Amino acid sequence: MRLLSVATAAAVVLACGTPPPTFHQDVRPILEGRCVNCHVSGGVGPFALDSYATAKAMGPALVDSTQKGRMPPWLATGNDTGGFLRDPSLTAEQKDVLAKWVAAGMPEGDAKKPGAALEPIAGGLERVDLTLQMPEPYTPRTLPDDYRCFVLRWPKETPTYVTGINGVPGNAKIVHHVALYLVDGEVARYPPQWDAEDAVPGYECFGGPFGNRPQQFPVKLLTAWLPGSQGQTFPRGGGVLIPPGSTVVLQMHYSSLEASPGADQTAMQFSLADTVSRRLAYQPFLKFDWIAGQMEIPANSTDVVHEHRADPRPNFGLLGSSLDTTRGFNLEAVMFHMHTKGRRGELWLHKADKTRQKVLEIPRWDFHWQQEYQLAQPVRFSPGDELRLRCVFENTGTKASNWGENSDEEMCVANILSSE
Numbered sequence: 001m002r003l004l005s006v007a008t009a010a011a012v013v014l015a016c017g018t019p020p021p022t023f024h025q026d027v028r029p030i031l032e033g034r035c036v037n038c039h040v041s042g043g044v045g046p047f048a049l050d051s052y053a054t055a056k057a058m059g060p061a062l063v064d065s066t067q068k069g070r071m072p073p074w075l076a077t078g079n080d081t082g083g084f085l086r087d088p089s090l091t092a093e094q095k096d097v098l099a100k101w102v103a104a105g106m107p108e109g110d111a112k113k114p115g116a117a118l119e120p121i122a123g124g125l126e127r128v129d130l131t132l133q134m135p136e137p138y139t140p141r142t143l144p145d146d147y148r149c150f151v152l153r154w155p156k157e158t159p160t161y162v163t164g165i166n167g168v169p170g171n172a173k174i175v176h177h178v179a180l181y182l183v184d185g186e187v188a189r190y191p192p193q194w195d196a197e198d199a200v201p202g203y204e205c206f207g208g209p210f211g212n213r214p215q216q217f218p219v220k221l222l223t224a225w226l227p228g229s230q231g232q233t234f235p236r237g238g239g240v241l242i243p244p245g246s247t248v249v250l251q252m253h254y255s256s257l258e259a260s261p262g263a264d265q266t267a268m269q270f271s272l273a274d275t276v277s278r279r280l281a282y283q284p285f286l287k288f289d290w291i292a293g294q295m296e297i298p299a300n301s302t303d304v305v306h307e308h309r310a311d312p313r314p315n316f317g318l319l320g321s322s323l324d325t326t327r328g329f330n331l332e333a334v335m336f337h338m339h340t341k342g343r344r345g346e347l348w349l350h351k352a353d354k355t356r357q358k359v360l361e362i363p364r365w366d367f368h369w370q371q372e373y374q375l376a377q378p379v380r381f382s383p384g385d386e387l388r389l390r391c392v393f394e395n396t397g398t399k400a401s402n403w404g405e406n407s408d409e410e411m412c413v414a415n416i417l418s419s420e
């Protein structure tokens with residue numbers, strides 16, 4: 001009898017394998033390390049995930065969103081160049097823990113013995129040297145997505161490098177993401193004029209700092225910021241030069257999942273330096289024929305590919321680059337840009353010696369989660385090499401689409417944070 005029960009117990013262990021994951025020991029560290037920065041009461045995530053009860057209520061959705069790669073929001077998959085800095089995506093094992101926990105009926109485990117915390121995602125600014133706030137509060141008027149540009153006058157009277165950036169949302173529930181553009185030189189007066197056109201703070205802008213006006217001058221991206229992050233420094237001690245007299249345009253994306261969104265007055269914090277070890281600038285790589293109307297995406301079409309393979313440096317020069325790239329340049333980070341018909345995107349380096357490296361791949365594009373992907377290792381572009389940019393679109397509408405700033409028009413750009 002005794003022997004039998006030992007055998008039965010062994011059979012049970014064999015059949016079940018290891019005991020199922022529990023909330024406090026296995027699931028909580030994952031949620032606290034990768035989700036709760038947004039999914040907390042008052043945060044941008046639409047529900048909290050900071051307790052057993054809140055996590056249990058969302059169980060199957062947690063599995064679906066992580067298995068399909070929608071959460072945490074990080075669109076890039078691996079590249080051939082050593083990965084990315086501050087990559088928050090879950091490992092296969094972590095996704096598996098969530099799936100097994102839900103399959104086992106979401107056991108709570110022992111609250112007094114929580115599992116070890118995950119390695120935190122590095123981030124945060126070393127110093128805050130300057131804070132610029134939206135001049136007035138704004139309450140989103142277009143639901144659920146409102147894209148609004150606000151003009152910040154750059155106050156420094158000498159050339160200054162931005163080395164890091166952080167956002168302080170005025171209303172964390174609705175600030176979905178922020179893109180920052182640098183408008184310098186003669187054209188710095190345009191955005192303030194557009195802001196002054198009506199009494200409402202800021203001006204409407206979907207694809208960039210122009211709003212629905214034709215693109216009037218080269219766009220200079222500065223960076224992007226996502227809520228939930230503690231802010232980011234530019235990689236490897238680099239900085240972006242801001243000339244005196246510049247205008248920084250904040251493109252706010254407000255997402256109001258609530259019925260009545262409140263007012264927001266976001267501020268941006270900057271780390272600054274007078275000199276840097278690497279001068280950085282975002283340079284757009286795209287095909288000029290596209291801007292001239294040759295990027296058609298027919299009505300009712302899927303898998304429409306627009307691709308461009310070239311040495312990007314003539315592009316950079318025409319678009320007002322401040323870097324000397326005659327002997328090549330380093331790719332330090334990439335920000336992809338398409339609108340809502342974009343489905344997939346890739347950027348490859350084709351070396352003169354016929355080898356190729358994937359720099360960035362976005363297998364499921366999501367316009368709502370555009371962000372900067374900093375390369376863990378800089379990638380050297382040498383004369384003789386080429387870059388290949390590939391965008392795949394789907395148009396479920398009854399009207400053909402082409403290049404343009406509006407929400408029913410499209411773009412395909414790899415903005416490359418480069419150093420000399």
Ligand code: HEC
Nearest residue numbers: 034035038044045046061062065070071072073226227228
């Ligand atoms: C940067 C902020 C942020 C982080 C980090 C984040 N979320 Fe989200 N999450 C959101 C927002 C905002 C939404 C609302 C939908 C949207 O805007 O995409 C959302 C929606 C969801 C949804 C419902 C919609 C869907 O796609 O299934 C689930 C489930 C979810 N999140 C789970 C998670 C889990 C699990 C994690 C961590 C592994 C996580 N989220 C990390 C911001 C975040």
